[in-house]
C-alpha cells in the first residue's frame with residue numbers, strides 16, 4: 001500500500017504561520033510524523049507540497065496507478081478550486097481531505113469545500129494529528145475494499 005500526502009499553498013510556512021490557528025509543528029515535522037506512522041502501518045508514503053494549483057493537479061494526475069490513496073490538504077484551494085476537485089474526481093484514487101483547523105468553526109468562506117464532494121471523507125480540527133487519522137482512515141477504507 002502506498003499513499004501520497006499532498007499539501008497546498010502556504011502550508012510550507014507551517015509552524016511560523018498563524019501558530020494560534022495552525023499550531024507550532026512545521027510541515028517537515030508533519031511529513032516525518034506521517035512517514036513514521038506509515039511505517040508502523042506497514043505502508044509507504046510520499047509527500048509533496050506546492051503553492052501552485054497546476055502543480056497539485058499534475059501530482060493528482062500522476063497518482064493514478066501509482067498510489068492507493070491520497071491525503072490532501074489543499075489549503076485555500078479547498079474553497080475555490082473546481083479544477084482540483086475535478087482532478088480528484090478524474091483519477092479514481094480514494095482521497096481523504098485534511099485540515100489542521102476546524103474550517104466549520106471559522107469564516108463562512110471556509111465552510112464550503114469543493115473537495116468534500118469528491119473525497120471519501122474530511123478530517124479537520126485535530127491539527128497535525130489529522131494527517132495520522134487520515135492515514136488510518138485510508139488504510140481501513142482500503143482494507144474494506146480488499
Ligand code: DQA
Pocket residue numbers: 009010011073074075076077078098099100101102103110
Ligand atoms: C487549512 C484551512 C484553509 O481554510 C486555509 O486556507 C489553509 C489551511 C487548514 O489546514 O486548516 O491554508 O487547509
